[in-house]
Amino acid sequence: MRVVIKRKKNVWTTEINDIIRGACGGFLFGIPLLYTMEVWWIGSLVKPQQMLMAIALMFAAVFLLNQTEGFRKRKRNLRIYETLIDTVEAIAIGLACSTLVLLLLRELTLETSLKEGLGKIIFESVPFTLGVALSNQLLGDTNNTNTQAQTNKVNNYKQGGLQATLSDMGATLIGATVIAFNIAPTDEIPMLAAAVSPPWLLAMIAASLVISYGIVFQAGFSDQQKRRQQQGIFQRPSSETIMSYLLSLLAGAFMLWFFQKISFDDPWTMWLDHTLVLGLPATIGGAAGRLAI
Secondary structure, eight states: OHHHHHHHHHHHHHHHHHHHHHHHHHHHHHHHHHTOHHHHHHHHHOOHHHHHHHHHHHHHHHHHHHHHOOSSSSOSOOOHHHHHHHHHHHHHHHHHHHHHHHHHTTSSOTTSOHHHHHHHHHHHHHHHHHHHHTHHHHHOOOTTSOHHHHHHHHHHHTSOHHHHHHHHHHHHHHHHHHHHHHHTTSSHHHHHHHHOOHHHHHHHHHHHHHHHHIIIIISOOSSHHHHHHOOSTTOSHHHHHHHHHHHHHHHHHHHHHHTTSSOTTSOHHHHHHHHHHHHHHHHHHHHHHHHHO
16 A cells, blocks of 8 residues: 555656656746747737647647657657657646746736737747757756766866855856846836736746746756755755845846946836846746756
């Protein structure tokens, strides 16, 4: 009886980890497109036939990707029905993730019509769903990679606390800057910041922290267990996540100032809401940067 219960727990644990991995891959791949107003407009105006075509093309692409990689950590020689199940699940994860972010950005509200909402969700979910299917390829476990590279990584994890912390900080700033650099100069940030109220900003902070934690410590990407053992000043998962989030906000604020979207003459509330809106994609970039070192 205990063996059966343990096996059921292991099955559920594996399933939850697979879903988290897929969602994190979706966020890494799809978040930049969610900050593109042209896609919102296309989704608002798209016809039902075009929605069905988008779903069909997305299904075909994800089905082929699941044959070679997918978001589950298992051998790929799957039966057709297993690939079909994985494809449906990947699309569901992509739709759920895109819906969540559109709600946070207030591009979906109670006033949004059903047709407009479906169009936005479906078109925005395309990159998310592709990211789900590519999650293992994007930042998969590197246990089977070059031996010398693995030795170097292990040595990095064993380095002194200050050096390890500085290494993580640098990687976070680089990753956050790369993502923020592409989004900060656009008009989407002021538009979104004007529409987001304080409670939704708090929700955005919570989502940024949860997604960052999931990518680095829960999704099973790139030597996750070694990261937990790394020595450093802020190397506990919770403190590292918070510190990396603050660094990502700093990178985002600098990019907004650099592209003259905010200035020192603007009120602090404007700096805050603009930075928090850009902080979500910047934090995801910072998490990816930490995994890359």
